Each structure stands twice: as structure tokens, then as C-alpha cells.
Amino acid sequence: MPRCSACTFASFCLPGGLNRRDIDRLDSVVHGRISLHKGESLYRLGDPVTSIYAIRVGTLKSQVSTQDGRVQIVGFHLPGELVGLDSLVSPQYMSHAVALEDARLCRINLTALRDLAVALPGLYNNILRLMANEVRHDHAMLRTLGVLNAEERLIAFLLSLSARLSARGFAASEFQLRMTREEIGSYLGLKLETISRLFSRLSETGLITVRHRSVKLNDLNGLRLIYEGSSGALASFQNHCLAN
Amino acid sequence: MPRCSACTFASFCLPGGLNRRDIDRLDSVVHGRISLHKGESLYRLGDPVTSIYAIRVGTLKSQVSTQDGRVQIVGFHLPGELVGLDSLVSPQYMSHAVALEDARLCRINLTALRDLAVALPGLYNNILRLMANEVRHDHAMLRTLGVLNAEERLIAFLLSLSARLSARGFAASEFQLRMTREEIGSYLGLKLETISRLFSRLSETGLITVRHRSVKLNDLNGLRLIYEGSSGALASFQNHCLAN
């Protein structure tokens, strides 16, 4: 039986405000583990919602697709993050979640979670906080898609990935991409060829080193200059808020 | 003293799950009314968060701006909707809210709301539901900015406005725009000239009639065909979920 109290990522799944005793009680809402192979779906648009999921290992994407085949990826989910939050109060899933690589997850039973939350107001606050983070992320993405050009978008993506990875103890400036150029493009509202060209161009300037899926950010400050020159104090302000 | 129980929009501010007795208790969290003139700010990025607001009359926008002056509008707020949800659990406001026309609002004290929510779990669920709606809306916008072309975006905007207005008892196919072409453009990731040209083009085809700020949707089905042809079953599915 998996136990939240022993989970490395517990503090990320359900940050702050809960004491050890409360976290122990959380174990009761985790109903089993799930393994997914690369490419498998965790859930599809319209499936009945009974659970959300915490990622132990692996990376997933959430996407919505259109009749004529255009796909918009609305989020990537890293180890330690939750999947399915966007459908928390919906009877059916609002998106399609797919594993980008082999993954293992904890299934969190929503009925049990709701019952427990009535007893633990601190848990409600945590859930609200997670939803608010989702909104914050989405607003940042709206800004990215709305006002940034292609190069700024890719840099925003790389910096955001770097921040999320380092917040979970991974290296901040050197990592493996788990997604294809096409998926990055879909996330950023660009085409895969454009992503490829941008990687080449950023490589030539020395700001980053890219070989296939492995990325190294050689000049974090230089990248931030391009990004923050466009996003202004806003990005750092939001990161500041995000921190507490 | 304003009273939630007497508010026309109470069912939208805090939908379902609360009985009349609970709604009466909500009055205690409403701490006064606010009047804004066109162009005035309700709050600015970084202001300390003590309240969120329910719109009684008027329309507002939420925006984030960049150092070099580029502005991304992340939402328009109609009568009966809430403003400030994106900052619900943040110590400082994450965006800048401005009145598009003279407006009157109810101020909802967050401390009082949190205290009341501990006593009324149904209230927590309502708040979660509102946050989830925000996420749903943002994901729809991400799709709009990510995969739709200019014409599809404007039609998506008009249809969404129409749906929200008619849900609140206003006419679905004839209304006054409260925002400038530039603001529509900022919301949709387009320039004001593009918006103007698109309005002219849609007028020529007879799908809509535009004169200044007044818009008439002559052929809702025709518009939906263009939009759903691009967004597929998704839009109607999400509207279906939105309804309950």
C-alpha cells in the first residue's frame, strides 16, 4: 500500500498547512498505484471522473484536440505534480492525459478526498492553493501565447521547465526533454519546424546546448534577459508569489 | 447594507448547494459596496489581497502588462461574475483589474469568507467550482490562442460573450461591446486593425451586423459552424459540462 507520509513528493502534492498526523490520514484517500507505458492514456475526454492522480515517476501531457486534428497541449505534468486538477469538480474529464514515457502514479479517490476535506479545513486550503497555481500557470501561458514571439515563447518554456525541475531537486540547467518538438510546438502555438530552427539558433548563439532531447542552459541570465525584457517585472513578481 | 439573499445574481456568484439559510449567512462576508468610474482600477498588480468582488453592474477587464508596454488581457468580467479569483490564495493580486464602464461591486471579505467556509463545506465546494470554471475558461482560451486563426478567434469570442450574456438573462444575439477593438485584440492575441477588418468581413458576409460597439449575431448556427468546424465536438462538450 502506498503511503503519502512516506512519499518524497508529499510536500509538493499537498504543500504546507498539514501536520504529520493529517498527512497520515491522507493515506486513506490514495487508492492504489497505476503504471502507464509510454503513449498510454491515463484518461480521455469525457471519461467519468472518480480520481485525480499524483505522479511518482514519469511525465504526462494534457491536451484537447479538434475535429480536424489540431491538438493543443494545455499542460505538461512532471514527477511530484498532480494530473486531473482541471476536472476536479466536473463529472467528466475535460481533457486527455497521455504518458510521454513510462510512468507510475498514485490514484487519489475524489470521494474520499472530499470526505476528508470536510474534516480537515487545511486540506481544502491546499486544494484551493493547487487550483490557484493552475490558474496562475494558465494566465502565464495566455500571456506567452498572446504577446510573446516564437523565440521568447521557447525561452519561457525552457525557463519554466528549469524552475519546476529544480524545485523538485533536479538539475536546473541540464535536463532531458520528455516531449517531441511537435509537442513543444503544440504547447507554444508553434510548428515543429519552428521549434527545431529556434533550438538551432539558440545553440549557435551559445545560450543553450541542444543535442536531440538533452538540453543544457548555458546562460540562465542571458535567457532571462530575453524573457524578462519581454515579460518585465511580472515574471519575477509572479515567481516571488509562487514561492510562498 | 447589501444582502446576498436579495441579489439577483446570487445564484451565479455562489451557485447551488447552499440553502437560503446559508445564503443569509453569506451576507456577513459582504463588506460594503464599491463604485468605479470607467477606466478606474479596482486593484493593481501587487496590491495586498483582502477581498474579491462580485459585479452588480458594469464590466471589467483583468490584464497583465509587460515592461515594454505590451498588454495581455486575461479576462473580461460581466455583471454577476466575480473578479479577483485568480488571486484567491495569493497575498498580492496577480493582475490588474480595470472598469470598462461605470460599475458597482460587492466587496467580499476573504477572511470572513474563509471563516464561514470552515463552517459550511458546501461553500468550499462552490469556491472550488468557481476556480474550476476559471481553469476551464483558461484552457478554452489556450486552445483559442494556440490553434485558431484570427477569424475563428473572433467568432469564438463573440459566441462566448453571447453564451455568458444569455446565461444571465440578456439577449443572446444582440448586445453592446463594452471594450475597444484594441482590448478585444489584446484578449485574442491580435492587433486592433485585424479586429476591425474581421468585423467588416463578417458583416459583408451577413453573419453579423456591426455598428460601432453594437453587435448583432444574425446567424448563430453559421458562426458555430465556423467555430465548431475548428474546435470540433470539444466546444459543445465543454459547454455541456459547464451547464451543470
Add this chain to the structure above:
DNA sequence: CGAGCATTTGAGCGAGATCAAACGGAGTGG
């Protein structure tokens, strides 16, 4: 009635899309 701002419309341009072709790495089967 006049000033300032919003809107419309035109002309030309450019960032990113599209179409096309070659390359390379990973997995599979002989």
C-alpha cells in the same frame, strides 16, 4: 462646437507556416 480618441481602410512587409527533402537514432527481426 471642437478636441481627442476610436475606428476604418489601404499598401507593403515579415515572422512563422507550409511544402519538400535529407538525415539520424532507436527498435526490430533476421
Add this chain to the structure above:
DNA sequence: CCACTCCGTTTGATCTCGCTCAAATGCTCG
């Protein structure tokens, strides 16, 4: 272990949609 195949990636050439710059018109509100 190697050859083959498939898919992801890179790179080039050309096109196009929406942007930029510009000028005229028309509201709105003092």
C-alpha cells in the same frame, strides 16, 4: 550483430496571414 524501417529531427525554399505604417473618418464628451 547487422540491416532495415520508422519516426523524429534538421534544413531549405517559398508562401501567406496578420502586422506595421499611414491617413482619413467619425464618435463622444466636455
